Amino acid sequence: MIHFEEFVLSNGLKVIVHPDFSTSMAAVNMLYKVGSRDEDPSQTGFAHLFEHFMFEGSVNIPHFDGPLQRAGGENNAFTSNDITNYYDILPSNNLETAFWLESDRMLSLAFEEESLETQKSVVMEEFKEHYINQPYGDVWHKMSALAYKVHPYHWPVIGLTLEHIEKVKMRSAKDFFFKYYRPNNAVLVVAGNVQTTEVRQLAEKWFGEIPAGERWERNIPQEPEQTERRLLEVHADVPVNAIYMAYKMCARTHPDYYATDLLRDILSTGDSSRLYNALVKEKKLFSSIAAYTTETVDNGLLMVEGKLNKDVTMQAAEKAVEEVLAEIASHGVEQRELEKVQNKIESYIAFGETNVLNRAMNLAYHEMLGNASDVNLEIKKYKSVTTQAIRETASRVFRKENANVIYYYSKN
C-alpha cells in the first residue's frame, strides 16, 4: 500500500507527495505526458532527442547536472512511446535543489544551438550503438513498421532514421517545448523523507508562477483491426536464425490488460514457464525464447521471440510456438498455474516497492494513465483474473490473422 496526498497548482501542475520516513533520501519524479507517439512522422526520434536537450541548460542555470551532483544527487531520464520521465534522487535535506532545477527547465530552456548540435551527435551515436552496430539491432524498427500501419507506434522511440535526427532545427525544439513541457501536461511526484506541507510550499514557490500552456487535443490515428497474418523475411549478417511473432493486444488501461499480462507470464516468466519447457527443454527447437508485452497507452503488442537451433526451419519453429499458444486458447490453464503467476506478480510488485524511486515512478505513471491511486489496486486486479479470462484472452489474441511475424535469417 503506497500512501500519498495530492494537490493541483493553479497552472495545472499535478503534485503527488508520498512521505516515507524510513529513508533519508528524497525522490523527485517529473513525468511529461509526451512520447514518440506525439511526433511528426517526418521528424521521428524527436521526443527522445529533446529529453537529452533538457539537460543542456535552462534559462537561469547553465547546466542541469552539476548543481544536482553538488547537492549529493543523481538523476536520469527515459523516453517511451507515451511519456518522457525525469527523476532526481538526493539527500532529503537538499530537496529544494531539485525543485530549483526542475522548475527552471520547465520555465524555459536556454535553447543554445551548439548544445543542440552536440546532443544530435550523441543521440546518433546512441542510435548506432544500440540499433545498427548490434546483431538483430534493427528488429524493433522492422517489427514496429510491420505491426503498425497507421498509428505512430509505427516508428521506434529512437527514431526511424539517423537523418531525421540530423536535420532537427531549433525552431521545432521551441515549439515542442512550449506545447508539451507545460505544467498542465506534467505530473510531479515527491517521495521519501519529506513532509506534505514542505512540498506544497516548495511547489508553490518554484512552480507556481510558470504559466500554463494552451490546451490542445491529442489526436492520434488509431490502428485498424488487423485482418491477415503479416510476414517479413530478413537476411542479415547475424550468427543464428531468429523468429519474432508479435500479436496485437489491448491498451495498458483496458480491463483485459491483466489477463494478457498473466498470459505472458504463463508463457515466459521463470524456469517453469511453458515456452521454455516445451520448446527449449523438451523439443529442443530453440536455444532461447521469451515473451513480453509493450505495455503501451494505445493498443500494444505481445511479442514472442526466440533463437532457433541449428537445422530447425522457420516454419517448424513458428508452428511449434503456435501450438503452445493454441493449447492455452483451446484448453485453458489449470487453477494452480494461474495462481502461480499471480503469486509471482504479487512478489514482484512487493520487491519493486522496496525502492522509493520506483514507488514515485509508479505513482506518476498511474496518474498519467488516469489515477495515481490505481497503483494500489494492481495486485487485486491481477488476482481477480480467472482461468476463463486467460483462455478467452488467449483465443482472442493468438489468432493467425492477428500475428506479425519476422523470419530473421542468418546469411552466414
Place this chain on the structure above:
Amino acid sequence: MNRAIVPATKNIERLQLPEVQQAQLDNGVPVYMVNSGEQEVVKIELLFRAGKWYEGNNLISDFTNRMLREGTSTKSAKQLADEFDYNGANVQYSVGFENATVTLFSLTSKAEMMLPLLYEVLTDASFPQGELDTIINNRRQRLKVELEKNDFVANRNFVGALYGQQHPYGRVTHFEDFDRITVNALREFYKQYYHADNLLIIISGKFGESLFKTINRVFGGSNWKGTPANRNITYAIESSSQLTHHTEKPDSVQTAVMVGSLSINKHHPDFAKLSVLNTLFGGYFGSRLMANIREEKGYTYGIHSSLLSYPHGGFIEISSEVGKEVREATLHEIGFEINRLRSEPVSEEELQTVKNYMSGNMMRSIDGALKFSDTLKGLIIYGQSTDYIHQLLKTVQEVTPAQLHELANRYFDFSKMYKVTVG
C-alpha cells in the same frame, strides 16, 4: 524571486547505517542479518567460495552453479521451478571470481517454506546429462551471438591482454571449452565447494525471529561439512607485451574502445582516494571524460572509467563505443585527459562536486535493507567491518587536490596503458 541564486545545500556529515546482526548456525556458518523496511519481503543470499578462482578447467564453476536449477535426485528441473514459482519465490544463481551465489527472493510469509527445497538444491543436485547437453547447446548459441558484439570482443581482448589466459581474470571462453565439461567434473566441484564450511549467509528485508531458527534447522546440521576452499591458490599473470590491439570489423559503424592497466584493489590504502580521482576522471555523468568526449565532442553515447577491484587484484578500465571515424581522436582525448590529471591539480570546486556526489552515492548505497546488504557483502568479502563506510566517507571528504595530483602520477600513465579497439 531570483532564480539565479542557488538554494543552500548541506553536506552529508555522517551516515546512519542500518543495524547489522551477526550470528552463527550450529555448524558454524556465519550469518549476517539486516532487518528493516516496510515491505514484507526477504532476500536470503548464500555465498559459497566456489567462484572461477577455484576451478581447474574453464566454465566448471559457472556450469556447476547453472546446473543447480536442473533437478535433484527426487525432483526434475520443472518440478523444482514449479514449486519455487508457485510460491512467488525467485531463486537467482550467479558466479563471480570469488563466490558462487544462490539467492532466494521471497515474500517473508513464504520464505521459511522454501528453505528445505533450497537445501535440497544445494546438497542433492543430480546434474542430469540430458539437461547439461541442452544448456551447453544454448550457451554455445549465445556465445556465437555475443562474439558479434564489438564491446564483448573488446572486453575479452582487454582482460586477456592484462592477465593472459592462465589467470581467471584474463581467461575467456572458447567453443572448445564446452567440450571439456563433464557431469563428473561438475559433481566433484559441487562436492568440494558447496558445503557448510565454505559458506556464509546474508539475510535482509523484514522478518521475524523464526526465520533465523528455521535457517539454522535447515542449514545448520553437522552432516553438511567439508574442507574450506584453499585461499592460497595463485595464478601467474602473463600480460601481453604489446600495448595496442586492434581488430578490424569492416561492416561496423562504431568502434568499441577499451583502455587501461593493472592497478590496486580495495586492500590497498590508496584505493579510496584513487576512487575519488577515478570518479572525477570518468566515473560519473559529470566526469571529465563525459564532459569532453560526449558533451563537447559528441563522439559517443557514453564513456566511463572504472576501478575494478577483485580479491586478488584490480585494474583501471576505460570503455566506450565511438563513431568509427573518431576512433583515433577518442584515444587521443583519453590520453589528453590523463595527462591533464598528471600535469595540473584539480580545482577545489570540481573536487567538491565529486565529493558531494560520492557522499550522496554512499547514502544511496545504504538506503534500505536490500540495498545495504549488497554494500555489506562488498565489505565482508574484503574482511572489512561497517566502520569502513564511515572511514570511507571521511577519506572522500578530506582528500586534497595535491593528493590526487600525486595519485594521478602514480597510477594513471597513458603511455603504459593497454589500448584495445574492435570495429
